[in-house]
Amino acid sequence: xxxxxxxxxxxxxxxxxxxxxxxxxxxxxxxxxxxxxxxxxxxxxxxxxxxxxxxxxxxxxxxxxxxxxxxxxxxxxxxxxxxxxxxxxxxxxxxxxxxxxxxxxxxxxxxxxxxxxxxxxxxxxxxxxxxxxxxxxxxxxxxxxxxxxxxxxxxxxxxxxxxxxxxxxxxxxxxxxxxxxxxxxxxxxxxxxxxxxxxxxxxxxxxxxxxxxxxxxxxxxxxxxxxxxxxxxxxxxxxxxxxxxxxxxxxxxxxxxxxxxxxx
Amino acid sequence: xxxxxxxxxxxxxxxxxxxxxxxxxxxxxxxxxxxxxxxxxxxxxxxxxxxxxxxxxxxxxxxxxxxxxxxxxxxxxxxxxxxxxxxxxxxxxxxxxxxxxxxxxxxxxxxxxxxxxxxxxxxxxxxxxxxxxxxxxxxxxxxxxxxxxxxxxxxxxxxxxxxxxxxxxxxxxxxxxxxxxxxxxxxxxxxxxxxxxxxxxxxxxxxxxxxxxxxxxxxxxxxxxxxxxxxxxxxxxxxxxxxxxxxxxxxxxxxxxxxxxxxxxxxxxxxxxxxxxxxxxxxxxxxxxxxxxxxxxxxxxxxxxxxxxxxxxxxxxxxxxxxxxxxxxxxxxxxxxxxxxxxxxxxxxxxxxxxxxxxxxxxxxxxxxxxxxxxxxxxxxxxxxxxxxxxxxxxxxxxxxxxxxxxxxxxxxxxxxxxxxxxxxxxxxxxxxxxxxxxxxxxxxxxxxxxxxxxxxxxxxxxxxxxxxxxxxxxxxxxxxxxxxxxxxxxxxxxxxxxxxxxxxxxxxxxxxxxxxxxxxxxxxxxxxxxxxxxxxxxxxxxxxxxxxxxxxxxxxxxxxxxxxxxxxxxxxxxxxxxxxxxxxxxxxxxxxxxxxxxxxxxxxxxxxxxxxxxxxxxxxxxxxxxxxxxxxxxxxxxxxxxxxxxxxxxxxxxxxxxxxxxxxxxxxxxx
Numbered sequence: 001x002x003x004x005x006x007x008x009x010x011x012x013x014x015x016x017x018x019x020x021x022x023x024x025x026x027x028x029x030x031x032x033x034x035x036x037x038x039x040x041x042x043x044x045x046x047x048x049x050x051x052x053x054x055x056x057x058x059x060x061x062x063x064x065x066x067x068x069x070x071x072x073x074x075x076x077x078x079x080x081x082x083x084x085x086x087x088x089x090x091x092x093x094x095x096x097x098x099x100x101x102x103x104x105x106x107x108x109x110x111x112x113x114x115x116x117x118x119x120x121x122x123x124x125x126x127x128x129x130x131x132x133x134x135x136x137x138x139x140x141x142x143x144x145x146x147x148x149x150x151x152x153x154x155x156x157x158x159x160x161x162x163x164x165x166x167x168x169x170x171x172x173x174x175x176x177x178x179x180x181x182x183x184x185x186x187x188x189x190x191x192x193x194x195x196x197x198x199x200x201x202x203x204x205x206x207x208x209x210x211x212x213x214x215x216x217x218x219x220x221x222x223x224x225x226x227x228x229x230x231x232x233x234x235x236x237x238x239x240x241x242x243x244x245x246x247x248x249x250x251x252x253x254x255x256x257x258x259x260x261x262x263x264x
Numbered sequence: 265x266x267x268x269x270x271x272x273x274x275x276x277x278x279x280x281x282x283x284x285x286x287x288x289x290x291x292x293x294x295x296x297x298x299x300x301x302x303x304x305x306x307x308x309x310x311x312x313x314x315x316x317x318x319x320x321x322x323x324x325x326x327x328x329x330x331x332x333x334x335x336x337x338x339x340x341x342x343x344x345x346x347x348x349x350x351x352x353x354x355x356x357x358x359x360x361x362x363x364x365x366x367x368x369x370x371x372x373x374x375x376x377x378x379x380x381x382x383x384x385x386x387x388x389x390x391x392x393x394x395x396x397x398x399x400x401x402x403x404x405x406x407x408x409x410x411x412x413x414x415x416x417x418x419x420x421x422x423x424x425x426x427x428x429x430x431x432x433x434x435x436x437x438x439x440x441x442x443x444x445x446x447x448x449x450x451x452x453x454x455x456x457x458x459x460x461x462x463x464x465x466x467x468x469x470x471x472x473x474x475x476x477x478x479x480x481x482x483x484x485x486x487x488x489x490x491x492x493x494x495x496x497x498x499x500x501x502x503x504x505x506x507x508x509x510x511x512x513x514x515x516x517x518x519x520x521x522x523x524x525x526x527x528x529x530x531x532x533x534x535x536x537x538x539x540x541x542x543x544x545x546x547x548x549x550x551x552x553x554x555x556x557x558x559x560x561x562x563x564x565x566x567x568x569x570x571x572x573x574x575x576x577x578x579x580x581x582x583x584x585x586x587x588x589x590x591x592x593x594x595x596x597x598x599x600x601x602x603x604x605x606x607x608x609x610x611x612x613x614x615x616x617x618x619x620x621x622x623x624x625x626x627x628x629x630x631x632x633x634x635x636x637x638x639x640x641x642x643x644x645x646x647x648x649x650x651x652x653x654x655x656x657x658x659x660x661x662x663x664x665x666x667x668x669x670x671x672x673x674x675x676x677x678x679x680x681x682x683x684x685x686x687x688x689x690x691x692x693x694x695x696x697x698x699x700x701x702x703x704x705x706x707x708x709x710x711x712x713x714x715x716x717x718x719x720x721x722x723x724x725x726x727x728x729x730x731x732x733x734x735x736x737x738x739x740x741x742x743x744x745x746x747x748x749x750x751x752x753x754x755x756x757x758x759x760x761x762x763x764x765x766x767x768x769x770x771x772x773x774x775x776x777x778x779x780x781x782x783x784x785x786x787x788x789x790x791x792x793x794x795x796x797x798x799x800x801x802x803x804x805x806x807x808x809x810x811x812x813x814x815x816x817x818x819x820x821x822x823x824x825x826x827x828x829x830x831x832x833x834x835x836x837x838x839x840x841x842x843x844x845x846x847x848x849x850x851x852x853x854x855x856x857x858x859x860x861x862x863x864x865x866x867x868x869x870x871x872x873x874x875x876x877x878x879x880x881x882x883x884x885x886x887x888x889x890x891x892x893x894x895x896x897x898x899x900x901x902x903x904x905x906x907x908x909x910x911x912x913x914x915x916x917x918x919x920x921x922x923x924x925x926x927x928x929x930x931x932x933x934x935x936x
Contacts, residue, residue, distance in 0.1 A: 054847060088849030098844030102862045111858055115849025122854050164844070171848055 005070025007175045007207030012064035022048040024231035035201040037218035038211040040228035046211040050177045055079045088115030091168025095180035097160040101153030109135040112170030138166035158189025175207035313345040317357045317369030333551040341532040349809040351890025358383040365808025368517045374435045376514040386519035387567045389533040391512045392558035399509030401484045402440035407475045408502045415505040421456035428468040428480030436483035443577040473500035474710040533560040576605045653683040718911040738912020749893035753879035756818025761872045763823040768830025791824025814891030829871045833864040869935045873928035
């Protein structure tokens with residue numbers, strides 16, 4: 001990571017679904033090496049922001065530009081022409097893991113190299129030895145190398161999510177966008193995945209942006225938290241600056257009831 | 265794996281191209297060769313090949329083994345390699361002659377006329393019967409115990425008689441009775457009789473014997489055969505009318521065949537069984553006898569004049585009775601046909617006929633004319649019934665008591681659909697002949713008797729041995745043919761699966777843009793909706809009769825079916841993994857290969873195997889037009905009333921289809 005371009009830079013990004021404003025003039029900059037949590041109630045626009053940033057979804061035509069690692073991903077509702085090369089530098093982790101169930105874990109992880117290989121090699125599945133080595137190393141790193149030969153669909157949720165992270169490692173991603181990575185996981189797996197993300201952030205210097213439902217995870221694993229509500233940024237600052245009043249402001253009065261229910 | 269598949273695909277494409285080239289170049293190569301080589305006789309390595317087409321009719325059972333010695337003699341006498349091609353239906357044969365993949369053929373009279381008109385054929389010889397006679401007769405048959413004594417008894421037209429007409433293209437079953445009984449008396453069978461049904465000779469004979477129809481058409485050849493193979497059925501039938509003789513079958517060659525080949529063929533047909541030592545002559549007679557042939561006689565296109573005449577008489581009848589013609593049109597048409605008839609009788613046919621002749625027969629067949637009459641009262645009644653039904657259904661679905669309310673619009677929609685289904689069933693009742701369904705119960709005994717014909721006559725040891733010998737003989741004949749049929753299905757399905765992968769992806773909305781999806785889908789609709797038999801005719805024009813035409817027909821039709829099924833599977837994939845692959849920076853092609861295809865592979869495999877099973881059955885039918893395989897001998901056996909042989913063939917088909925089903929189940933379990 002030689003250039004000091006922002007990991008994510010959004011300027012006046014707008015996105016509407018029908019009548020609803022999912023993103024309402026959102027501007028946000030995330031510096032390289034940061035680990036940032038995106039929180040907010042359902043429908044606040046946090047997932048949309050990540051998907052727009054990875055150009056998996058088009059923003060409105062009057063929207064400002066979004067760039068990742070200094071490259072414009074989309075602008076005014078048009079996806080940039082070099083988007084595939086840019087996506088290759090960015091790892092995306094999904095709530096439902098999005099591994100290909102009938103392929104082995106090993107194959108799934110190697111798919112991370114598709115963006116770098118010549119098209120014909122990728123099409124025929126002729127992965128070079130170096131990619132195979134990288135895939136095994138990545139699996140070793142996330143701690144599931146022993147399941148390399150299993151079909152992805154036969155693995156537990158936590159194992160699949162770690163497989164998805166290994167795929168991002170094979171990509172050689174310089175930053176990770178994780179969209180609700182632990183929402184479908186049991187508490188133990190969830191903690192392992194969050195620890196893994198933090199380790200990649202701290203040892204490898206990967207920038208990590210993670211959307212979360214659980215405020216306590218944000219506070220425990222991320223230094224900075226950005227909160228959205230109805231498509232607007234309502235908080236951006238240190239995670240430990242989020243007190244009860246702020247949270248009620250973000251999530252609404254029901255939060256208190258839920259929060260206390262969670263404590264008991 | 266993918267690499268291996270692409271290699272196979274390349275090889276397959278090459279193979280297909282080569283096959284195409286070979287079949288295109290073969291006829292021209294042959295022609296240039298023969299003009300220079302009378303020495304062909306001397307050097308067997310350079311013998312020219314002539315293709316000889318044989319139409320399987322009622323009078324031919326054990327087609328191939330009976331014809332083999334004749335073909336051998338023909339090869340020996342002409343010095344050519346005579347290659348026989350068999351077909352049960354003449355459409356394929358005419359197509360093959362038209363496009364030059366058959367040079368000589370034995371046709372029936374009516375199909376011969378079509379071959380001369382459409383296939384560039386020319387009559388040069390005709391067959392005689394073993395007893396030396398040059399013709400056969402059309403007959404009318406009634407149940408043995410029927411009160412009907414003569415043809416006059418059925419022409420009272422009191423609307424009580426059920427009449428079994430032959431197939432509209434049959435000379436003896438349709439043309440001759442129309443020309444000699446109905447046309448001269450100005451009688452329209454559909455008005456004269458209670459019902460008129462079109463069926464082939466065998467079906468008519470069985471129906472008469474069982475008293476299901478009062479009168480049926482048939483011919484003397486068929487009756488003789490019936491007496492020999494099913495005396496029990498023949499005994500229940502009485503002949504009440506015999507027509508003037510119909511000529512024997514013509515032997516036809518392509519009129520543009522070179523002189524040398526024509527001379528050699530002429531020499532063979534005119535001298536075979538006549539020339540040589542007494543032993544040689546006796547041997548030839550033995551070869552000809554099972555084919556129902558005596559010696560051959562020279563002939564010309566004039567052989568077909570009586571058929572042209574019959575055809576005009578038939579057209580005349582139709583013109584007189586066609587309700588769609590205005591009075592003026594009718595008069596012009598009748599005058600026109602009369603003039604033509606006069607010309608033909610003066611010996612000047614030139615085989616003229618309007619191209620629509622065949623079409624006319626089909627559209628104006630009596631049974632259909634009867635069905636198409638619009639009945640306004642019935643339509644009114646139907647509408648009334650629909651309204652009553654709707655009201656009833658709405659009333660029945662009205663909400664009563666507690667529970668969520670179904671909105672009125674939804675209830676109306678449901679009632680309309682339910683009423684629609686009932687109305688469609690009622691509407692189809694008459695045309696589908698369901699009003700006669702009670703006969704299924706009433707005549708169950710007759711069905712049983714007929715089916716019993718497939719089993720040993722009695723339980724005596726001798727009968728059982730004879731039966732099992734027949735069965736064994738049938739098996740030994742049917743099994744190799746079944747294997748051919750399965751092999752046709754294997755290649756037809758294989759090609760289709762390969763073609764259906766790109767077509768299926770291109771007709772999936774989530775993979776291809778709409779401007780690609782729509783045209784590809786319409787093309788697949790075309791592939792799918794055209795019957796294999798018709799596609800096969802198209803391919804016969806290029807590759808001639810034989811299994812390859814069948815393979816290609818199955819491949820095209822199956823591509824249409826599989827592409828649709830494949831694309832439906834693609835449209836139902838989970839988009840998550842696709843997005844997962846996209847997010848790594850992969851190309852759309854990679855998304856398809858790595859995220860779509862792995863998801864649909866089990867379904868695709870299952871569809872492919874299922875179509876393979878269906879194709880093994882479809883390939884059977886393709887035998888009808890000469891595409892080879894077990895279908896050919898099946899239709900032969902049925903037409904020859906050879907029920908034990910039929911039983912053996914049916915058993916082989918059932919066993920093979922079940923085996924394929926079991927095998928594909930195993931494969932599916934393994935692959936999914």
